[in-house]
Amino acid sequence: MFIRHITLQNFRCFATLDIPFQSRCVLIQGNNGAGKSSILEALHYSCYLRSFRTHVHRDLLRLNEDHFFIKITTEAHDLSSCDVMSVGFSPAQGKLVKFNDKPVHSYKDHIDHYRMVTLSADDLQLVNGAPEVRRDFLNYALFLQSPGFLAVFKRYRQILEQRNSILFSLRHSSGLSSNEELRIWTKSLWEQSNIIRVIRCDYLQNLEVTVNKLLAEYFVTTDQDLSVSLSYHDKVAYTEQNFESFWQMYKQKHIMSEQQHGRSLFGVHLDDFSIIFQQKKARVFASRGQQKLIVFLIKVAQMLDLNHLGEPGVLLLDDFLTDFDDHRVAQCLTALYGLPFQIIVTCPTNASALTTGLAFSAREEDFSIVSL
Structure with missing residues (x-):
């Protein structure tokens, strides 16, 4: 286009x-x-x-x-x-x-x-900003790549809203951990979180490969040791092989905190990813110029990956x-x-x-x- x-x-x-x-x-x-x-x-x-x-x-x-x-x-x-x-x-x-x-x-x-993919000075927050900035980046990047992801994410938000509503209503209930309705919605949130997590991790893996190809092709002549890695992080681990294992762990470690807060404390709405530059956290150790280079490479790689899928846009x-x-x-x-x-x-x-x-x-x- x-x-x-x-x-x-x-x-x-x-x-x-x-x-x-x-x-x-x-x-x-x-x-x-x-x-x-x-x-x-x-x-x-x-x-x-x-x-x-x-x-x-x-x-x-x-x-x-x-x-x-x-x-x-x-x-x-x-x-x-x-x-x-x-x-x-x-x-x-x-x-x-x-x-x-x-x-x-x-x-x-x-x-x-x-x-359309946009790159402005505010995009430095992708490196040094809050986790929600990186989550927004992932979500919108996936919308661009596959518009069907929007329905997947909407379903997740509906499940999260329903589960939060239950937690809020049971906030002062002593029988929270045995509540069957909460267990059912926890399973739905767990399942949908794992679906989105896999999609996000696959996207980051492909993006990392493209970023490092760009580095090798255009920047390696003067910066021999340049490398970027993108690592996904769950705020609370929910990747157990089956839901029953997760549910038992979650009841023991986290359900009381949810009871106190009245909202869900696991799921992809809380996850993040880290950017590692030259084997160090870019947020802490990269200079502003290096952070700008990283963001530049990520956005260009995003466009290239769109183009490879036959969905070219404008940068x-x-x-x-x-x-x-x-x-x-x-x-x-x-x-x-x-x-x-x-x-x-x-x-x-x-x-x-x-x-x-x-x-x-x-x-x-x-x-x-x-x-x-």
């Missing part, structure tokens, strides 16, 4: 905006406050139906306006067809999504048409490369230019090294600049 055109109305600082994207590699440059990030935010919003900068949809409205509208024209990867995705929002009516003028009623159908980089040194910028650009999908990058007007590097790396017909 290639993005060929974007139209915005009442989105952030733009009353109206029309921009054609004429190449595989697009550089959007401008001064601070010109709206570079807002364009990428609109592209991101059209995929995830949420912003990477705010959780409040109203924040995306232009001042004193009561709605915004985004229209994106895409072209198939094999250039066989063009499609139009449109997303509108107003506080009164909520979101309205259309594909080729037909309403889209499910997120699964939406993702089938339009896939967005929101002013992410400009504070690398020139050598690291050159390595990243070499890696980006070798990718088989569209890349849209923002940078300040004065980022001459990045602009020159992109232009030098790409063939003339593959590179274009949008100036704001």
